[in-house]
Amino acid sequence: MAEAKKFLVNGEWRMGKGDSFESVNPADGSVVDRVYSATVQDVDDAVQGAARAVEDPSWRNMPAHQRAALLNRYADLIDRDRDLLCELQTQDNGKTLVEGYQHINGAIQKFRYCAAVCETLESTIMPPRGEYFVYKTYEPVGVVAAMTAFNSPILHEAGKIAPALAAGNAVVLKSSEFTPLIGLEYGRLALEAGVPPGIVNVVTGGAEVGAALVNHKQVNMIAFTGGTKTGRIIGHAAAEKIVPCILELGGKSPNIVFEDANIEHAIAGVIYGIFSNAGQSCIAGSRIMVQASIYDEFVGKLVAATKKLKVGSPRDASTAVAPVASFQQRDIVERFIEMGKKDPLATLLCGGERPAGEELDKGAYVAPTLFEVRDHRCSLAQEEIFGPVGVILKFENEEDLVRVANDTVFGLSLGVWTENYRKAMRTVRAIKAGTVWVNTHKIGQPSVPMGGFKESGIGRENGIDGILEYLQIKNTYWSLSEKAIQWPPKE
Numbered sequence: 001m002a003e004a005k006k007f008l009v010n011g012e013w014r015m016g017k018g019d020s021f022e023s024v025n026p027a028d029g030s031v032v033d034r035v036y037s038a039t040v041q042d043v044d045d046a047v048q049g050a051a052r053a054v055e056d057p058s059w060r061n062m063p064a065h066q067r068a069a070l071l072n073r074y075a076d077l078i079d080r081d082r083d084l085l086c087e088l089q090t091q092d093n094g095k096t097l098v099e100g101y102q103h104i105n106g107a108i109q110k111f112r113y114c115a116a117v118c119e120t121l122e123s124t125i126m127p128p129r130g131e132y133f134v135y136k137t138y139e140p141v142g143v144v145a146a147m148t149a150f151n152s153p154i155l156h157e158a159g160k161i162a163p164a165l166a167a168g169n170a171v172v173l174k175s176s177e178f179t180p181l182i183g184l185e186y187g188r189l190a191l192e193a194g195v196p197p198g199i200v201n202v203v204t205g206g207a208e209v210g211a212a213l214v215n216h217k218q219v220n221m222i223a224f225t226g227g228t229k230t231g232r233i234i235g236h237a238a239a240e241k242i243v244p245c246i247l248e249l250g251g252k253s254p255n256i257v258f259e260d261a262n263i264e265h266a267i268a269g270v271i272y273g274i275f276s277n278a279g280q281s282c283i284a285g286s287r288i289m290v291q292a293s294i295y296d297e298f299v300g301k302l303v304a305a306t307k308k309l310k311v312g313s314p315r316d317a318s319t320a321v322a323p324v325a326s327f328q329q330r331d332i333v334e335r336f337i338e339m340g341k342k343d344p345l346a347t348l349l350c351g352g353e354r355p356a357g358e359e360l361d362k363g364a365y366v367a368p369t370l371f372e373v374r375d376h377r378c379s380l381a382q383e384e385i386f387g388p389v390g391v392i393l394k395f396e397n398e399e400d401l402v403r404v405a406n407d408t409v410f411g412l413s414l415g416v417w418t419e420n421y422r423k424a425m426r427t428v429r430a431i432k433a434g435t436v437w438v439n440t441h442k443i444g445q446p447s448v449p450m451g452g453f454k455e456s457g458i459g460r461e462n463g464i465d466g467i468l469e470y471l472q473i474k475n476t477y478w479s480l481s482e483k484a485i486q487w488p489p490k491e
Helices: 040-055 064-080 082-093 097-120 153-166 181-193 207-214 228-241 263-279 292-307 327-342 398-406 421-430 463-468
Strands: 007-009 012-014 020-024 031-036 124-126 132-140 143-147 170-174 200-203 221-225 245-248 254-257 287-291 346-350 369-373 389-395 413-417 435-438 471-479
Touching (some): 007 040, 007 181, 031 082, 031 181, 040 143, 040 170, 040 200, 040 207, 064 082, 064 097, 064 153, 064 181, 082 097, 082 153, 082 181, 097 153, 097 463, 143 153, 143 207, 153 170, 153 221, 153 463, 170 181, 181 200, 207 228, 221 228, 228 245, 254 263, 254 398, 263 292, 263 389, 287 292, 287 398, 292 346, 292 369, 292 389, 327 346, 327 389, 389 398, 398 421, 413 421, 421 435
Parallel strands (some): 143 170, 143 221, 170 200, 221 245, 254 287, 369 389, 413 435
Antiparallel strands (some): 007 012, 007 200, 020 031, 132 471, 346 369
């Protein structure tokens, strides 16, 4: 195998003094590549270089239309290299190529949307209350520490880099150590697009690298996508430093099927909501809540549909459920499954085992799994599993539904299936969630803010609101009076 891949610090590719680590293909266990790991010193170099670069007049004073053109060039390069990026993501985390190309289109849209907002974002003049005028402007926060999860690196990393650059910041990106390859490619494309050296840095490695980054005294903002446990640690670091942070964290989202729902549509939406991307989605509809009057019929059809899902290679266009992102993640998911099998309040309905076969035996595959749960407070129904495992709960009426749906620490998303718009509206208003889908699931677009309630996170990504997270507000008062300030008061 060729020399390990280097990481990007201040426009230069370096191997650092850390050890190298492997990127492993979860579909067959093969080593995709080796990557040099950054050290604490490398992180310090990256942050200090970013701090200098973000204050350089050529970047800080760049007109908005020029910054927008740069972001559009970045998008063009992602489009040009879409085959390479999809291939690397599939090798890195096992995502199907079909979904990978969808995410490429999403990443391109993120950059183009941020370019449009960059060029059109307007300041505000406020009505004065004296002889002056006052207006609001925006300035970059400075150096952004961006950290992403392993499940969808093409989208997650575009979702950090694009708004940060549109706002005029510098970025130090650390991808998950399980999926380091896309971040390195985004670093390469940044330089090719003409982003000044030091504005986009990419450091690689594990928890030590992440800790050095979020705790660095010259980091002015933290943007993190990942699990709630790590998010709590990062939030504490941000509080200690008194810097803003965006935390896009976990979920245990309800996907609710009322008795008047279109059953065929709801079945399709429920299996897509939990089993697409092998269940590795923060917005997965992992708590499937079905009204009692249709429970037996619906669950029977859902189990039958789940058993028909094809588990297989991410390169096969007919594959529904590919491997989870790593063998370590498979172990985590399997521990939850074993816990569920032993729980007297849960019944395994289908799945629950490793798929067998010549090709499947080599990879980190988990069969699509459904449990019936008789108490929503059990661990299986409360903890985020982050794999192809859904739990089914029965509810009697709307009051019962709302009580159970809200009895969780999470509040990221919600799915509702009903033909009654009044019922849908009541449910949407009553359940705490940042994103809601009615008679559909897992739709998103770059102009719509996304984020969670409760322990699902703070801040918003996407939309104008998402870009404003990366900016600071400055208010400026200009006197129009010909008189001096009257101070001290006269007797």
